[in-house]
Amino acid sequence: MSELVFQAIQRTTEALECHVDREWIxxxxxxxxxxxxxKIFVSALRKVKRFPQKVSVIFCDTGVENPVIDSYVKGLFCLLNSEFENLGLPIDLIMLKAPVEERYFVKVIGRGYPTPTNSFRWCTQSLRIKPVSRFIENSFADDVVVLIGSRKAESQQxxxxxxxxxxxxxxxxVEGNRRYDLFLPILDLSLADVWDSIFLLDYPRSIDPKKLESIYKDASGECPIIKSPDAPPCASGRFGCWTCTVVRKxxxxxxxxxxxxxxxxxYLEFRNWISKFRDDLDMRWLVRRNGVPRPGPFSLMGRKTILxxxxxxxxxxxxxxxxDEETIEIKRLWDLDANHPQEKLC
Ligand code: SF4
Structure with missing residues (x-):
């Protein structure tokens, strides 16, 4: 295994020892x-004499995650739960979800949001970044360390x-009024180092490297969950939402x-269909909600067609x-727009 992986474990071990009184996410x-x-974090955690007061591993369930990765992660979370318990590691596994009014189809079918593009990429904030921000802002005491797996070698961007x-x-x-420390222990790792860590580090054993490799074979990168607005869209050759229209293909x-x-x-056929449907101006209001004379939300007819x-x-x-909760919210939003002046023009 490369020296960089050992250094990442050592860096994380030292950080855990230095910040044992803080909460880790x-x-x-x-x-x-x-x-x-x-894997690097668990290797480090197994080395420290005293565990931090709270450790959480969070996954953001967008509700439109690539179904293969979605079922893989949900299955993995169940296995990790038992494994951490057996190992005596105080790690909570937490699934986050956007509130109902911010979920993908509630926004598209309920409010009529055009599906995201590069110039109107409302999704990453709503579906991934905000749930994590809220979790950080609301759930923890003052001292928080947040770890993410960003790497310089992932892309130029x-x-x-x-x-x-x-x-x-x-x-x-900074998250709202809160400042916290972002820790990026694998910043310098190359792609080969990443796979080495996955295949060669022993714990958690619930992770099946071969399974991950086989479902990951043709993709690269991960969706950002911490503010980095200039990061590439999650689905450009990477795992992301199956609905993603930010990328052309x-x-x-x-x-x-x-x-x-x-x-x-x-799922892909649906994505390709909605990607074209968003450009059908007969299915859009003529102005935006803010009055700007540019194609606006989907009309109610457009939203019903998508549903x-x-x-x-x-x-x-x-x-x-x-x-069901989303369906009720969608119908509530339809009622609100039923008498909108733009609807009368459709
Ligand atoms: S995968 Fe695409 S649709 Fe999903 S959050 Fe990322 S950019 Fe948005």
Whole structure:
């Protein structure tokens, strides 16, 4: 294993020893970088004499996560729970979710938000960053250390974004009124180091490196869960939402289907359909909600068409995609827009 991996473990061990009275939160996306981070963190935690007062591993459930990674992470969380308990490691595994009014289909079908593009990328904030920010802001005492698996070598954009924030393993972050420390122990690791950590570090044993490798084969990178607005969209060759229209083509899903994950095909077909549908101006208001004369939200007819398509997809894949709480919220939002002047023009 490379010296850089040992250094990352050592750096994390020292940080844990130095900040034992603080609460630690590790952002986990299920992808390779955060898996390497978790392995390095657990290796370090097993070395310290005294555990921090609280450790949480958080996963942000967007409700529209790539189904393969979604079921992988949810299964893994169950296994990790038992493993950490057996090892006597005080790690809580926590699934975060955006409040109902901020979820993907409530925004698209309920409020009529056009599906995200590079110039209107409302999704990352709503679905990933805000739930994590709220968790950090609301759940913990003053002293928090947040660990994420960002690496400079991931992309030029990521390198620039890290360097803009200071470029070191420790950075200051602000969340509302709270300042906290962001710790990036695997900042310098190469792709090979990441896979070495995943394959060669023993714990947690619940992580099956071969399984991760096989589902991850053709993707790279992970979705940001901490503010980094100039980071690339989560689905540009990486795991992300199956609905992602920020990228022109969902190469990640396409490659996974080619590799045998046929269950993703109906999801990809829906994504491709809605990507075109968002540009059908007959299905949009003529002005935005703020009065700017540019194509605005989907009309109620557009929103109903999308809902029908989602229901078709649910039947095709045998999974509920929009739950009852979301359906009620969608109908409530439709009622609010029923008498909107723009609706009368549609
Ligand atoms: S994967 Fe795409 S749709 Fe999902 S949060 Fe990232 S940019 Fe937005």
């Amino acid at each position: 590790l952002g986990f996306s299920g992808g390779k970088d955060s898996t390497a981070l978790l 990521r390198r620039r974004s890290i360097e803009k924030m200071g470029g070191g393993h420790w950075q200051k972050q 969902d190469r990640s899903a396409t490659k996974m289907i080619e590799a045998g994950h046929d269950q993703l095909l109906p 029908e398509k989602v229901r078709e997809l649910e039947r095709a894949v045998g999974q509920q995609i929009i739950d």
